[in-house]
Amino acid sequence: MADEAQSEGPGLVFHPMDQFQVVPLFGDGEVHWYTITNVTMWMAITVACIAALMVLGAKGRAVIPGRAQSLAELSYGFVYKMIEDVTGKDGLKYFPYVMVLFLFILFSNFLGLLPAAFTTTSHIAVTGMLALAVFIGVSVLGFVKNGPSFLGLFWVTSAPLAIRPVLAVIEVISYFVRPVSHSIRLAGNMTAGHAVIKVFAGFAQLVAISPLAVLGVTMMYGLEVLVAFIQAYVFTILTCVYLKDALHPHH
Amino acid sequence: MANETHGTDAAGDAVVLHGQVVEHPTELQHVEAGMPQLDFTTYANQIFWLIVALAAIYWILSKIALPRIAMILAERRGTISNDIAAAEELKSQAQEAEAAYQKALADAKAESARIVAEAKAEIKAELDAAIARADEEIAAKTAESEKAIAAIRASASESVEAVAKDTAAALVAAFGQAPDQAAIDAAVDTRVKG
Structure with a gap:
């Protein structure tokens, strides 16, 4: 394309952010809301992989599970136990929603690590939507379950009366910052890791430092595998924490 | 772009x-x-x-995957608890069997001891009876022999008296005197008894 031709002047060529571009799969048109893009494709692959693991993996319904079924049961038990531990028994009603979030983020993160893949969770549009869905869902749930007493979440009764208003302001601010941090944490981690890998890969163009660059890519990749899981875990456990605040707003 | x-x-x-x-x-x-x-x-x-x-x-998970996995897990939990219950039952059965075996063993031991004691008592009784009978026989035989001996002795002393009287009479006759039978008898009797 035109910009590549421009930057391919002297020396190194870096395109660390090209991997995040949203492009139509068919033709070169504009990206409308309905256009089938690489986002569509990778989200479809994510859905397919989740279906393969959770549906086909548990197809045998074996009492003694095979490998795929063990994984499916493991992820089920992992999220189930997380909700039970963090949110409490009454949070188990929302288990399917949390499971959807966890599996989508986990699989998007891992699929994004495939070479030449597109990482859907590296986009703030996606993570922001997820975080907003959690934020709005939890807030509405809090008011529906507790009525106006949900506002007690901001009134820290364990603190001295004098500093409670100050704390209330801080609590309100932190409450509304939640979706921002929730989404930027995930997208930022994904973007940064992938961009750093690309930068290392760009250095591989220089023969002298290419072994170092390849080593760097390898190490970053290992780190990113870890990050891919940890970020899915963090997003899910924070969702559980917010859910707990909605169900039990009094500290 | x-x-x-x-x-x-x-x-x-x-x-x-x-x-x-x-x-x-x-x-x-x-x-x-x-x-x-x-x-x-x-x-x-x-x-x-x-x-x-x-x-x-969400559709895939809530309609198919999660109910299925929940069912698998519940089934497994059921199977495991069933197996544990079965194992408990078998264990108690084994304990019962062992108790029955121990009881049978104790019974058999008591029975054998009883039989042994009985046999011993029987043998002892028989032995006592045999000994008593033998004693009796021996006593009878002894008495008989003593009687025979007494008879023999009596007959022997009688013979001695007769011989003494005859000898005395013969002696008296040899000395040339008419033997007085009555005096000889009395003299012999006193000598023999003395």
Whole structure:
């Protein structure tokens, strides 16, 4: 394309952010809301992989599970136990929603690590939507379950009366910052890791430092595998924490 | 994004295609800022497909996957608790069997001891009876023999008396005197008894 031709002047060529571009799969048109893009494709692959693991993996319904079924049961038990531990028994009603979030983020993160893949969770549009869905869902749930007493979440009764208003302001601010941090944490981690890998890969163009660059890519990749899981875990456990605040707003 | 820029350029001014493309403000943003994440024109697309994907995952999980896995886990829990109950039952059965065996063993031991004691008592009784009988026989035989001996002795002393009387009579006759039978008998009797 035109910009590549421009930057391919002297020396190194870096395109660390090209991997995040949203492009139509068919033709070169504009990206409308309905256009089938690489986002569509990778989200479809994510859905397919989740279906393969959770549906086909548990197809045998074996009492003694095979490998795929063990994984499916493991992820089920992992999220189930997380909700039970963090949110409490009454949070188990929302288990399917949390499971959807966890599996989508986990699989998007891992699929994004495939070479030449597109990482859907590296986009703030996606993570922001997820975080907003959690934020709005939890807030509405809090008011529906507790009525106006949900506002007690901001009134820290364990603190001295004098500093409670100050704390209330801080609590309100932190409450509304939640979706921002929730989404930027995930997208930022994904973007940064992938961009750093690309930068290392760009250095591989220089023969002298290419072994170092390849080593760097390898190490970053290992780190990113870890990050891919940890970020899915963090997003899910924070969702559980917010859910707990909605169900039990009094500290 | 370059494609999009091409499109708008083509719509606006067909001449500006290669050289001045970099001058275009959106193109500059792409080259310098370079964050496709901040390209708001793609947001609608991503959000739409995200909702589609999440709905699909939710449908797959809630309709098929989660109930199935929950069922598998419940089934396994049931199987395990059933197996444990069966094992408990078998264990108690084994304990019962062992207790029955021990009881049978103790019974058999007591029975054998009883039989042994009985046999001993029987043998002892028989032995006592035999000994008593033998004693009796021996006593009878002894008495008989004593009687015989007494008879023999009596007959022997009688013979001695007779011989003594005869001898005395013969002696008296030898001395030339008429033997007085009565005096001889009395003398012999006193001598023999004395």
